[in-house]
Amino acid sequence: MQEMDYIKEAKNGLKFRELYGGIEDVLVPYMYLENTTRRVLVMEWVEGKKLSEVKDLYLVEVGVYCSFNQLLEYGFYHADPHPGNLLRTYNGKLAYIDFGMMGEFNQEFRDGFIEACLHLVNRDFDALAKDFVTLGFLPPTSDKEGVTKALTGVFQNAVAKGVSNISFGDLLGNLGTTMYKLKFQIPSYFxxxxxxxAVLEGIAIGFNPNYKVLGSTYPWIARKVLTDSSPQLRSSLQALLYEKGVFRIDRLESLLSESLRARTEKALVKSQLEDNDSKVAVKQILSFTLTEKGAFVREILLQEIAKGLDAFGLATLDYLTSMANTSIPFAASSSSSMTEEDMMNLRTFRRLMLILSGFQKNGGSPVELKRTVPSKNQNMYSEEASLIFYQFPSVEEILPILSVFPELPPELQQQLLLLPADLAGRLISRVTARTIRRVFL
Structure with missing residues (x-):
């Protein structure tokens, strides 16, 4: 039998400590490499109880966050996290021990795993089938249409309940019955x-039967997808938000809402945001979108807002023209200058306004508006315009947002002040391009 190499284990422990020892309430014992031999491991003494023996859901959350960093951030993970290797120290920290079995998760697989979670939650089973090829579960020659159909049947009902109710164990169980039919391969790392x-979910379920590890992890996945500079993830985000060329604002709203549930990137905090703390939510959204990491999403938002304002201007012009015609006897009815694309942009703009109002009033849930009954001379476009007018926040609703401005760091304040000019430039470009098309084409 091959003897264990404690020198290698000590090096693993030191690397694990360097990567994850800075996470709040995570303890990684120090390894005394200079005193360690192949047969003797010298390390910092740790006292505590098995995590599975104490009802500490907070430390389970810490473990989930640490696992997220291991699997999806750095790719160096503890491959033997059984209950005996996870301790709750007497001062309330989560201690990792035994670094003899570690795993490496390369960048392609990390991005592929994130994409798979993203596509699963958003029920994009066609993209999920491609993810299974990327992750090595299926050969490139697989029948994609057949796989998509099978995955839809397996996961459709599970994800319909919402990400917070998806059981990791149930997903694996449901997938297991399909793996044999589709001749799935099981990669060695999987x-x-x-x-x-699964170990962490099992520990948590022991004292909280409703705990779902995917529901706890997805906010960090959402935040990473929105902020990561990986070309692969940015391409996936672009494809997710623009389905067949149509902007899916509902998906962006979902990602933003989920990312707000994530704790800080470098440390966990025990305090949670209150659902009605809209000021904190607005501050977080601004802090995210105004930073370099949020540049990709900021570009999308500015682009869609410019489209919406352009469509709103056209709808307003149609509305005023329609009202003017009603006051002129025997005036010919005017046709709308809006296209179906303009109408879609207008609806998206309205939804953006709803999201803004929702974050203020309901902690992230968009409020519904009562539709006004249009007059005979109002077309459907002018009706949308009237709804937008109705939706604009009042001064009382805008003040909480404005009060956040002084609390932002100076560099973010400067970035925020540049946005109106940027938006105006985009809007002028759209109006100019449309005018040229209509005059010369």
Missing amino acids: SLVIRSV
Whole structure:
């Protein structure tokens, strides 16, 4: 039997400590490499109880966050996190021990795993089938249409309940019955990755039967997708938000809402945001979108707002023209200058306004408006315009947003002040391009 190499284990422990020892309430014991030999491991003494023996859901959350960093941030993970290797120290920290079995998760697989979670939650089963090829579950020659149909049947009902209710164990169980039919391959890394996640969910379920590890992890996944500079993830985000060329604002809203549930990137905090703390939510959204990491999403938002304002201007012009015609006897009815694309942009703009009002009033849930009954001379476009007018926040509703401005760091304040000019430039470009098309084409 091959002897264990404690020098290698000590090096693993030191690397694990360097990467994850800075996470709040995570303890990684120090390894004394200079005193360690192949047969003797010298490390910092740690006292505590098995995490599975104490009802500490907070430390389970810490473990989930640490696992997220291991699997999806750095790719160096503890491949043997059984209950005996996870301790709750007497001062309330989560201690990792035993670094003899570690795993490596390369960048392609990390991005592929994130994409798979993203596509699963958003029920994009066609993209999920491609993810399974990327992750090595299926060969490139697989029948994509057949796989998509099978995955839809397996996961459709599970994800319909919402991400917070998706059971990781149930997903694996449902998938297991399909794996044999589709001749799935099981990559060597997969069993270790699944084990590292399933152990934490199993511990949590022991004292909270409703705990779902995917529901706890997805906010960090959402934040990473929105902020990561990886070309692969940005391409996936672009494809997710623009389905067949149509902007899916509902998906962006979902990602933003979920990302707000994530704690800080470098540390966990025990205090949670109150659902009605709209000022904190607005501050977080601004802090995210105004930073360099939020540049990609900021570009999308500015682009869609410019489209919406342009469509809003056209709808307003149609509305005023229609009202003027009603006051002129025997005036010919005017046709709308809006296209179906303009109408879609107007609806998107209205939804953006709803999201803004929703974050203020309901902690993230968009409010519904009563539709006004249009007069005979109002077309459907002018009706949308009237709804937008109705939706604009009042001064009382805008003040909480404005009060956030002084609390932002100076560099973010400067970035925020540049946005109106940027938006105006985009809007002028759209109006100019449309005018040229209509005059010369």
